Amino acid sequence: MLTKRIIPCLDIKDGRTVKGVNFIDLRDAGDPVELAEIYARSGADELVFLDISATEEKRKTLANLVRRVAEKVNIPFTVGGGISSVEDVDILLKNGADKVSINSSAVKRPELINELAAKFGSQCITVAIDAKQIKGQWMVHLVGGKVPTELNLFEWAKEVQERGAGEILFTSMNNDGTKAGFANEALAVLSSKLNIPIIASGGAGNMQHFTDTFIKGKADAALAASVFHFKEIEIKDLKEELRRNGVEVRL
C-alpha cells in the first residue's frame, strides 16, 4: 500500500536555509545540504527546497545547491521558487532535482504547466498553490500570500490538473505560521475533486495535526518546516504516532 509522505521544507536564501514565520521574518536554520542529509537519515520521505532569494546570481547558486544535494541525498527532492521557464526547469532537473514546483509563473501563464508536462513528464511537475479564505471563499494568492488574485482555489486546482501537473502543494495562508493545524476541510474538498496527489502545507504544530490532515484532510503528503527545523517534532516519533493512529507510513 502506498504510504503517506512526510516532507520537511527548507526555505533557501542565497544558498542558506531560512524559515519564514508568516512569510515575513526570517530565521537561520543551518546549511541546506547538511540539513537534507540529517532529514534523509531521520526518515523524511522527500524534501522540498524553496528558494526565496531574488539576486542576479540566483539561478547559478540554486543549480549548484541542487547538485550538492543530489550528490549526498538518497531520497527524492523538489525545488521551487522563481521558476518561470522550460529552461529554468531543465537546469534544475539536469543538476539532479527530481521534481520542480511552480507557483506564480503558472498563474501568470498557465500554458507553462502544459509545456513542462509535455517536455519533462507530469511526474516531475508540482504546482504550488497559496490560498486564503476570504468571506468563505478560498482565493489563490501570489508572492507568499501578499497579492490576491481572482482565481478560486478549487477551480484553479482543477485546471492545474487538467494542464498536466503531477501533484499539488496546497498552502493555506490562513493556517501558515499559526501552528494550529492544517486546512483540512479545504484539503478534503481538493482530494475529492482531483485525482492527482495533494500535499498539505501550512499550520503544522503538533503530531495530532499530521494525523488529522491524513485522515480528515485526506492528504497524500504533509509538508512542514519549523516544527522539524527546531526539533519540536522528530520525524521518527511522528511516524510511529501516525502508524499507531492507523496511517500507513514508511518506518
Add this chain to the structure above:
Amino acid sequence: MKIVIIDYGAGNIQSIKFAIERLGYTAILSRDADEIKSANKVIFPGVGEASSAMRMLKSAGLDKVIPALEQPVLGICLGMQLMCTYCEEGDTEGLGIFHARVVKFSNQLKVPQIGWNRIHDLKSDLFKGISEGEFVYLVHSYYVKECEETIASTEYGVEYTSGIQKDNFYGLQFHPEKSSDAGEKILENFLKV
C-alpha cells in the same frame, strides 16, 4: 568496471550517476553505441512520456543496440517500461525484451502514484539482503502487468510488476537511486551481478 548510463535525453540521470558514486564506483553518461556495447554494466534510465522517449531512443539508433546487449542491463522506471512489448502511453511499441504490457492505473486511484510503497515476492539476486516488504520510491502513472518474468511485485489498486528479469536484462519500476539505503543496496547488487 565500466558502467555506462544511457543518456538519450529522457530524465534525471544525474541522480543515478551520483548514487553509483556514493557506492564507490564511477559511471559514464553516453548515447554512443560503441561506448555502451563496451560497458560491463549498462543502466537504461528514463522518466517522462513513453512515445517521445521511444522517439529519442530511435533517433539515437539505440532501439537496435539495447536488445542486442549481452552484459547486464538495468532499466529503471520508464526505461523498464520501454523494454516491454507495448506501452499504452502514446500507443508505443516497446523494445520487446520483456513479454509484458504496460497499462495505465485505474482512474479510481490517485495518478501518478507518487511515494513509498512495498516490494514483495522478491525472486532475484538483485534483492539479496533486502527484506520482503521493503519500502521503495515510485513515481509513475503506467504499470507493467504481472508476468512470468516478474521478480518483484507491488500493490497499488492492483498487484503489478515492480521488478522484472529476463536473462541479462533487469528492470525496476522504482527508483533505486532515490530509495534510501535499500535502493542503494539493490543498485549495488546489480553492479555485482
